[in-house]
Amino acid sequence: MTTPRDLLIVAMDAAPVRSVERGDLSLALAGAEAIDLLEAQAIALDGELIVPGYRPALTDRLLDEAAASVVQQMPYEPVGEWLWRRGRGLSAAYLAGLEADGQLTRQRRRRWLLLRTSEVVLVDTPARREAANRWASDEPVLAALATAAGLGEDRAADAPDVTDEAVATVIGAVEDAIQELAAERQRRDRRRDEAAVDNVRRGY
Structure with missing residues (x-):
């Protein structure tokens, strides 16, 4: 399994208790992809720029798509920009x-908050158990990504720090992007509330 798949499984296991915004999760999944690509040496970082490495044989289709989406020539793309581009709709793809x-099955009368409209549940598989073990062990990368997506804030202080500089840069970019998305939601909600007040004043 890959870090994005582990992150999604963790998010789904937490979904009955805590909902996750699709956009936040998609950005975190894109960050997880970048971290796995760093480990596979498919990319490297030059400051905050993603520099292509060699194209290893990646058995995971979505991770291979992520590698193929990396800009292959200068000017290279900053991590933050790649997260926004790659993250669009990524939670649905995973x-x-x-x-x-x-790994999933459809089931009646049970609804995951994460999925809003889809009635699917995780199957008890070795992959699910591996993700659960990784989560329970407070593995720092998974813990940091999950916290950025809005999961496990109560566990964040107990997780070891990420020591790899490039990985830490990616996680920082994920956190910044999710904060930016949250600010945009607040602006949108405020505009909607202001429009509703205006309509009431006009008698609508």
């Missing part, structure tokens, strides 16, 4: 991937 791999 959900579909888990379902295609038999």
Whole structure:
């Protein structure tokens, strides 16, 4: 399994208790992809720029797509920009991937808050147990990404720090992007509330 798949499984296991915004999760999944690509030496970082490495044989289809999406020539793309581009709709893509791999099953009368409209549950598989073990061990990368996405804040202080500089840069970019997205939601909500007040004043 990959870090993005582990992160999604952790998010789904937490979903009955705590909902996760799709956009936040998608950005965190893109960050998880970048971290796995760093480990595979498919990319490197020059400051905050993603520099392509060699193209290793990646057995995970979505991770291979992530590697293919990296800008291959200068000017290289900053991590933050890549997260926004790659992250668009990524949570749905990973959900579909888990379902295609038999990691999810559809079930009536049970609804995950994460999915809003889809009634699917995780199957008890070795992959799910591996993700759960990684989460329970407070593995620093998974813990940091999950915290950025809005999960496990109560565990964040107990998780070891990420020591790899490039990985820490990616996680910082994920946190910044999610904060930016939250600020945009607040602006949108405020505009909607102001419009509602104006409509009431006009008698609508």
